[in-house]
Amino acid sequence: MAKTIMIVDDSLSIRQVVGIALKQAGYDVIEGTDGSDALAKLNGQKINLVISDVNMPNMDGISFVRELKQRPAYKFTPVIMLTTESQEEKKLQGQAAGAKAWMVKPFKPEQLLNAVQKLVMP
Template identity: 60%
Template sequence: MATILVVDDSASLRQVVAISLQGKGYTVIQASNGKEALSKCDGSKINLVVSDVNMPIMDGMTFVTEMKKLPRYKFTPVIMLTTEAGDDMKNKGRAVGVKAWVVKPFKPDQMLTAVAKLILP
């Protein structure tokens, strides 16, 4: 089954996302900021990333930019799960390789649909 890395500084939000994903049979790895998430990109298989934009230490855009520099994760799809709904931020996201944008508060079904579309077999 696919492994998904969930990156958000809110533990409660990570929990909600993890429970939704695990309910569909996905394996979930969690990180509380971009720097911690980057340390989890250690060669292990990650099929998809769900990341917040605004986090302390390293924000989501910087994390995605850095992760995409790693050959093993260059093509790993990323969903941004964030309160940021502006086109400027979405365009920045697309520029660094974000594939989908889900705005908080979100419905788990909405996120699961995006995950199912992007997950690589």
């Protein structure tokens, strides 16, 4: 059975690029347009990994990760932050919220897939 990855980004083009790379690598993809939308789509199904932007309307990525980690079904779900933010302070906030990795845009799809393969839970 394919692993499921949730992409949370307010940019349609980023969701498309990441989604295509993941689908070509054999993953199922669920998309959220921001943190609130992503939380609404979590209905207890198994999510093997989350890739989230930081700067989004309604609910930013760090708040989203904090909320995600409060839910027992997703407490141990790994999260990659994929963002234009590169300040150390933001990275530390992301880590504190529960993010396992931090990637700065622009990115190469193969770099992202490498990180995904390392973090996807069996």
